[in-house]
Amino acid sequence: MVSNTRLIEFKDIKNTESRDGYMGHLVPIEAESDIPFAINRIYYIADVPEGQVRGFHSHNDLEQVLICLHGSVTVKISTPFEEEHIVLDRLNKGLYIGPMVWREMYDFSQDAVLLVLASKHYDEADYIRDYPAYCRQAEGYFKGGE
Amino acid sequence: MVSNTRLIEFKDIKNTESRDGYMGHLVPIEAESDIPFAINRIYYIADVPEGQVRGFHSHNDLEQVLICLHGSVTVKISTPFEEEHIVLDRLNKGLYIGPMVWREMYDFSQDAVLLVLASKHYDEADYIRDYPAYCRQAEGYFKGGE
Numbered sequence: 001m002v003s004n005t006r007l008i009e010f011k012d013i014k015n016t017e018s019r020d021g022y023m024g025h026l027v028p029i030e031a032e033s034d035i036p037f038a039i040n041r042i043y044y045i046a047d048v049p050e051g052q053v054r055g056f057h058s059h060n061d062l063e064q065v066l067i068c069l070h071g072s073v074t075v076k077i078s079t080p081f082e083e084e085h086i087v088l089d090r091l092n093k094g095l096y097i098g099p100m101v102w103r104e105m106y107d108f109s110q111d112a113v114l115l116v117l118a119s120k121h122y123d124e125a126d127y128i129r130d131y132p133a134y135c136r137q138a139e140g141y142f143k144g145g146e
Numbered sequence: 147m148v149s150n151t152r153l154i155e156f157k158d159i160k161n162t163e164s165r166d167g168y169m170g171h172l173v174p175i176e177a178e179s180d181i182p183f184a185i186n187r188i189y190y191i192a193d194v195p196e197g198q199v200r201g202f203h204s205h206n207d208l209e210q211v212l213i214c215l216h217g218s219v220t221v222k223i224s225t226p227f228e229e230e231h232i233v234l235d236r237l238n239k240g241l242y243i244g245p246m247v248w249r250e251m252y253d254f255s256q257d258a259v260l261l262v263l264a265s266k267h268y269d270e271a272d273y274i275r276d277y278p279a280y281c282r283q284a285e286g287y288f289k290g291g292e
Contacts, residue, residue: 022195023194024192024198024200025192026190027189028188028268029188029189030186030267033267038184038186039185040176040185041174042174042177042188042263043172044172044215044237046171046215047170047171048169049168049169052170054169054170069190111257113216115190115215117188121179122176
């Protein structure tokens, strides 16, 4: 995986405890346990038109976990030294993205709902939106990559 | 509204900043600000078969916010003195449920995804699952209702 990223497999509880049998899926995520940070912010993205690409930024400090709760979306994660494309299409598949990783989200299915759990409150000063400036900072940060 | 419950209207950011115009919806929720508690746990429920009813419990202490991120679901909230049925069917409509409120979730649409934000980590001891026991406790707690 790209540095400062990893996949997290969450529990997927297929409730069958009712007399009627199957009751659906329940995925629980405990902060600072199933994910490595406290959840200070969440956001979700939906109804993204076909062909749209979102993201185009990195964060100095923020940690996030991305999960696609309905439909599917592909996330490009990259540093100046590495690049990967991760398809999110399962309730219990989380993509952890740490500091200094560039991300772009694309191929949203029409019914896609992308949930993002974030370690900090919104802070525009933590965003790096200029790609050349990101590359300069990230080259120093990753010191040639792993 | 039933005691210890209320509706919360979240911001719904319809991103139009791209050169292509509309980019979809983004709903941000800041912990301890847009909702009145720290998020120590989240869970989501999906793929619930038609006719299933979930919930059937109350909590001694836990605070939760329920949001339907796709499709729709109806939540019955009640105390021994009050009862209400809330349809959740919008990205930015949250249902806050505080302590000692009985809840049942039903009428899940086939594509429904219900997200729950919770103030505490999972603790089975905080659940009240026996309805007669719940009623006895809740009658004392709400002292005759409002």
